[in-house]
Amino acid sequence: MKMHKIAVLGSVLLSLAFGAKAISDTELGFRNVPLNNEDKVKLQEFKYGDKAPGESQVFDRAYENAPPMIPHDVEGLTDFTQSTNPCLDCHSPEVAKDVGALPVPESHRYDLRNAKAITDGISDSRWNCTQCHAPQAQVKPLVGNTFKPEYRNKNSKNGSNLLEVINEGVK
Ligand code: HEC
Numbered sequence: 001m002k003m004h005k006i007a008v009l010g011s012v013l014l015s016l017a018f019g020a021k022a023i024s025d026t027e028l029g030f031r032n033v034p035l036n037n038e039d040k041v042k043l044q045e046f047k048y049g050d051k052a053p054g055e056s057q058v059f060d061r062a063y064e065n066a067p068p069m070i071p072h073d074v075e076g077l078t079d080f081t082q083s084t085n086p087c088l089d090c091h092s093p094e095v096a097k098d099v100g101a102l103p104v105p106e107s108h109r110y111d112l113r114n115a116k117a118i119t120d121g122i123s124d125s126r127w128n129c130t131q132c133h134a135p136q137a138q139v140k141p142l143v144g145n146t147f148k149p150e151y152r153n154k155n156s157k158n159g160s161n162l163l164e165v166i167n168e169g170v171k
């Protein structure tokens with residue numbers, strides 16, 4: 001017998017034993033459709049920001065040293081290789097100021113494994129920008145959230161300094 005069948009049988013027996021009402025798989029998640037059938041899954045309408053870089057408004061950061069969300073259109077900008085990176089055309093420290101963008105922070109120009117600053121280019125672990133930075137669509141969250149970030153200094157609200165504090169609390 002396959003594992004999932006054993007699990008289903010187990011939960012049926014348990015609910016019989018305790019007289020609990022069985023919960024159908026359409027009541028388990030927020031999708032409200034059978035778990036093993038995607039046909040009726042409907043995505044909410046969503047739209048990413050389509051303002052060009054330079055014309056968008058940055059989002060509030062989620063917490064201190066969280067990777068900021070991308071506020072501008074990324075159409076045509078996400079074909080990364082280790083040696084070509086359209087984001088760095090604006091976010092590399094050499095040009096960022098001139099185009100009104102924030103430069104990548106120091107953490108992105110540091111090789112943590114060998115404890116060495118990188119003077120030319122970007123760390124091997126950072127070239128795939130959208131692995132950590134994502135655009136944000138204005139959709140209503142399915143579940144409310146009362147989390148409120150606390151910033152230890154006012155610069156962390158819209159700037160980051162992970163490399164400076166990365167060893168905090170480590171002995
Ligand atoms: C043409 C220049 C340009 C390119 C290319 C570009 N950006 Fe930007 N980026 C900006 C500017 C300018 C801002 C500031 C917001 C604005 O003015 O639109 C910004 C803002 C951001 C922010 C928000 C920073 C904050 O303080 O919250 C992130 C994150 C970001 N960009 C990541 C990326 C990534 C990842 C890519 C590649 C997919 C990229 N950008 C490509 C110019 C650019």
Ligand code: HEC
Nearest residue numbers: 065066067087091102105107126128129132159160161162
């Ligand atoms: C492994 C995850 C990761 C990758 C990959 C990554 N970032 Fe970040 N990024 C972060 C985090 C986390 C922060 C905030 C903390 C810090 O590093 O200082 C950040 C901060 C930033 C900031 C804000 C700087 C500031 O002073 O507030 C910019 C701009 C940025 N990244 C751009 C990029 C670009 C462009 C790339 C690709 C070349 C990239 N990042 C790749 C995780 C990542």
